[in-house]
Amino acid sequence: MSELTVVDKFALYAGGALVVFGIVGIGLLEMVAGAPHPVTGEGQIVHEALVPIAIRSYLILLGFLLWGGLAVWRFVTSSVISGYGVPAPTETE
Amino acid sequence: MATAQTRLFGREVSFAVPEVWLAYWLVLLRLIVGWWFMHAGLDKLLAGSFDAGWFVGGRAAGTSLGPFVTLFADGAGLAFVNFMIPVGQLLIGVGLVLGALTRLAAFFGATLMIFFYFINGETGGWSHGVVTGDLLGLLIFAMIATVGAGRILGVDAYLLRTGVVQKYRRLRYLIG
Numbered sequence: 001m002s003e004l005t006v007v008d009k010f011a012l013y014a015g016g017a018l019v020v021f022g023i024v025g026i027g028l029l030e031m032v033a034g035a036p037h038p039v040t041g042e043g044q045i046v047h048e049a050l051v052p053i054a055i056r057s058y059l060i061l062l063g064f065l066l067w068g069g070l071a072v073w074r075f076v077t078s079s080v081i082s083g084y085g086v087p088a089p090t091e092t093e
Numbered sequence: 094m095a096t097a098q099t100r101l102f103g104r105e106v107s108f109a110v111p112e113v114w115l116a117y118w119l120v121l122l123r124l125i126v127g128w129w130f131m132h133a134g135l136d137k138l139l140a141g142s143f144d145a146g147w148f149v150g151g152r153a154a155g156t157s158l159g160p161f162v163t164l165f166a167d168g169a170g171l172a173f174v175n176f177m178i179p180v181g182q183l184l185i186g187v188g189l190v191l192g193a194l195t196r197l198a199a200f201f202g203a204t205l206m207i208f209f210y211f212i213n214g215e216t217g218g219w220s221h222g223v224v225t226g227d228l229l230g231l232l233i234f235a236m237i238a239t240v241g242a243g244r245i246l247g248v249d250a251y252l253l254r255t256g257v258v259q260k261y262r263r264l265r266y267l268i269g
Binding site (some may be wrong): 003036041042045056064071078 | 098102115136156157158200203204207211214215216217218219220221222228231235238262263265266267
């Protein structure tokens with residue numbers, strides 16, 4: 001496996017942290033002290049939530065964007081950054 | 094059984110990779126997720142008149158993605174969405190089923206799932222928590238793209254050995 005660059009590490013660590021915090025961390029907080037179910041089945045936002053649902057969504061979304069941005073970044077820079085590139089194909093038959 | 098060694102979160106990590114089980118599950122995941130999207134695309138195309146207006150202009154309004162998505166709520170934007178959703182789903186599905194341009198297909202699959210995840214979630218899908226089928230679909234697409242599942246019994250295994258791909262390494266980010 002190629003070494004991770006600073007950009008890789010930032011996107012992987014920050015993206016992963018945002019997704020895990022938004023889903024798991026805030027989920028735990030809401031179970032303990034807020035609203036375990038952030039919206040109703042009819043789509044109405046539960047306002048007793050500690051973290052507004054829009055904020056939670058944007059945190060998770062930012063994590064996804066960092067992951068997706070890394071994919072695009074690696075594709076665009078693959079020919080100029082040393083170490084980028086995926087392993088050579090292996091025989092499958 | 095091969096042993097993978099790498100460095101993660103500042104620590105050396107070493108673990109055995111059960112090749113046959115990994116290969117088996119990656120192919121199964123690719124086929125089932127591929128069929129999921131292929132079916133969704135075909136279903137809409139065969140029905141004839143797909144209209145995403147209720148989703149793009151209606152449901153999405155007021156959600157976190159609303160300010161962006163509602164830009165496509167009418168006119169040429171809506172026509173674009175009405176064409177691209179079924180065709181995109183079909184192409185993503187075919188790509189995964191055949192294992193052709195798998196990484197590219199999975200990337201767009203994950204992108205599409207982001208819209209479904211937040212818009213469906215904020216309009217009722219999260220009534221039992223924010224981990225939903227849409228999120229799991231998104232994560233499976235991300236995994237397929239990351240590991241390059243098309244290399245296993247897929248067209249990509251052939252494409253990766255072609256001269257063009259050998260010459261232009263960048264293509265390996267689309268194929269695999």
